[in-house]
C-alpha cells in the first residue's frame with residue numbers, strides 16, 4: 365500500500381523531466397590503497413546509467429572526471445595531511461560540477477572514489493541549497509581534523525572540513541564551513557577514533573551507530589534520523605553513502621571494511637526511505653574498490669553499489 369503519490373513528492377526539488385547527472389570521480393588521493401579510483405568506472409561498466417534510465421530518469425553522463433589534468437606535482441604533507449593540494453583541487457572541481465548540475469535542475473549522482481570527495485559534493489550542494497541536510501551512511505564518521513587524524517588520510521576528515529572544525533589550512537580555504545552540526549545525521553557507525561567520539565559529543569551531532577540499529581531496527585532509526593535533520597521533510601537531502609557502512613559480507617571490496625555492519629536490506633531501506641521523502645537532491649556512492657578481494661566479491665560489491673543507487677532513485681520491491 366502506497367499512501368502518497370511518490371511520483372509527485374519525488375520531484376519536489378526537481379524540474380521535469382527527472383534527470384540524473386552522473387559525476388564519475390576516479391580518485392584515490394584521500395587514502396593510501398590502490399584501486400578505489402576504478403570504482404566509478406566499474407559501476408558505469410556494470411550498466412548503472414541504463415539501470416537508472418529504466419527507472420524513468422533521463423541520465424546525463426559524458427565521461428568520468430579527468431583528474432589527470434589536475435596535478436599537484438609538489439604535494440608534500442601539510443602537517444599529517446596526505447596529498448593535501450591534490451585532494452583540495454580535485455574536491456574543488458567536483459564541488460563546481462555538482463553545483464552546476466543542481467543549478468541545471470539535475471540530480472548529481474557522484475560515484476567515488478574515496479570519501480574525501482564528499483568535501484566537494486556537499487560543498488556543491490550547499491552552494492545551491494544552503495539549508496540542505498546531510499544523511500551520512502558509513503562505518504566511520506570521517507570527522508577527524510588535521511589535528512586528531514591518526515592516518516593522515518583525508519577521506520577520514522571531509523565532515524570536519526565541511527563544518528569548519530580544526531585549524532585553518534590555507535590550501536582548503538575554498539571549503540566554506542557551512543555545514544552546521546544540526547544538519548548532519550549519521551547511520552551505521554561502528555569504528556570511530558577517540559578524537560572523533562569527542563567531536564561528535566562536543567558538537568552534539570546526532571548519530572545512529574549499529575547499536576541503535578540493533579536496538580530500534582532500521583525503520584525507526586531512519587525515521588528518527590530524518591526527524592532530527594528534516595522534521596517537516598521540507599529540506600533538501602544530500603545522501604552520502606560509503607559502501608563500508610554495509611557489512612563486509614555484503615560489500616567486501618572496500619578499503620576500510622569493519623565487521624558488524626548493515627545488512628543488504630538495511631542499506632537499501634535507508635536509500636528507499638530517503639527517496640520516499642521526495643527531498644533527495646544529491647547522492648554519493650563512495651569507496652567501491654574493485655581491486656580488493658576476489659572476483660566474486662568484487663562483482664558483488666559493484667552490484668550492491670548499483671542497487672543502492674537505484675533504491676535511492678526510486679526502485680521499489682513491488
Ligand SMILES: NC(=[NH2+])NCCC[C@H](N)C(=O)O
Pocket residue numbers: 478479480504506508513514515516517519520521555556557606608620651
Ligand atoms: N571514508 C572512509 N572509509 N574513512 C575511513 C577513516 C578511517 C579512520 N578513521 C581515519 O581517519 O583514517
Ligand SMILES: [Mn+2]
Pocket residue numbers: 502503504606608609620
Ligand atoms: Mn567508511
Ligand SMILES: [Mn+2]
Pocket residue numbers: 479502504506519606
Ligand atoms: Mn566514509
